[in-house]
Amino acid sequence: LLExxxxxxxxxxxxxxxxxxxxxxxxxxxxxxxxxxxxHPQGAVFSHTNTLYMYPYNIA
Incomplete structure (x- = not known):
């Protein structure tokens, strides 16, 4: 019972x-x-699965 x-x-x-x-x-x-x-406004995007996807940063 205790267990x-x-x-x-x-x-x-x-x-x-x-x-x-x-x-x-x-x-x-x-x-x-x-x-x-x-x-970075367009730098990093989070998917709905809470995974961080790093996109190449736009260097203009």
Whole structure:
């Protein structure tokens, strides 16, 4: 019984941590995107899969 309770609480904690990490990650990506847009408006583009794609910078 104790083992079952322990497993359940560990599962709950890990789910909470995963959720918090996901939220923190999305905030970080938003911040990076804002920074990239400020530095190079056409330089860096974030896809909807939260992957950073670096395009060649336009040097005119």
């Amino acid at each position: 079952l309770k322990l497993k359940r609480s560990v599962k709950m904690i890990s789910e909470k941590v995963t959720k918090n990490l996901r939220e923190a990650g999305s905030w970080l990506i938003k911040g990076l995107q804002g920074y990239a847009d400020a530095v």
